[in-house]
Amino acid sequence: MPACRVTPTCALEVVAAVDILVAENIQFAVRGGGHTSWAGAANIGGNGVTIDLSAMNEIVVANNNATVAVGGGARWIDVYNVLVEQDLMVCGGRVAPVGVGGLTTGGGKCFFSSNTGFAADGVQQFEVC
Numbered sequence: 394m395p396a397c398r399v400t401p402t403c404a405l406e407v408v409a410a411v412d413i414l415v416a417e418n419i420q421f422a423v424r425g426g427g428h429t430s431w432a433g434a435a436n437i438g439g440n441g442v443t444i445d446l447s448a449m450n451e452i453v454v455a456n457n458n459a460t461v462a463v464g465g466g467a468r469w470i471d472v473y474n475v476l477v478e479q480d481l482m483v484c485g486g487r488v489a490p491v492g493v494g495g496l497t498t499g500g501g502k503c504f505f506s507s508n509t510g511f512a513a514d515g516v517q518q519f520e521v522c
Contacts, residue, residue, distance in 0.1 A: 395436060395443040402448045404520055410444055426468045426492015446494065454479060460517060465494045484509045
């Protein structure tokens with residue numbers, strides 16, 4: 394269990410939390426979807442802080458249906474539920490509760506990888522603050 398859990402709602406709040414934690418030399422972990430099963434992967438114990446991105450789970454399909462903006466705390470099931478309503482699909486997680494951020498930054502093997510590449514190959518832009 395972490396000593397503290399921070400749940401930011403936007404990228405600027407993530408930046409503020411990280412700046413404070415680094416300045417105070419406090420260990421932290423970032424939790425996107427939280428699917429990873431081994432201890433410490435999406436959490437931290439002791440005196441550390443977990444930055445939980447679950448409140449940053451927005452999914453917005455562009456007007457031209459060509460791109461989708463996905464928050465760092467979204468899970469693939471949420472993305473699929475939005476896209477299926479618009480008859481769209483994306484190369485994403487093969488297991489519904491997997492987080493978008495973790496799978497994508499880890500490469501992202503999906504059911505369509507033989508045709509479209511990995512999930513990371515479909516990213517057009519990351520927001521990095």
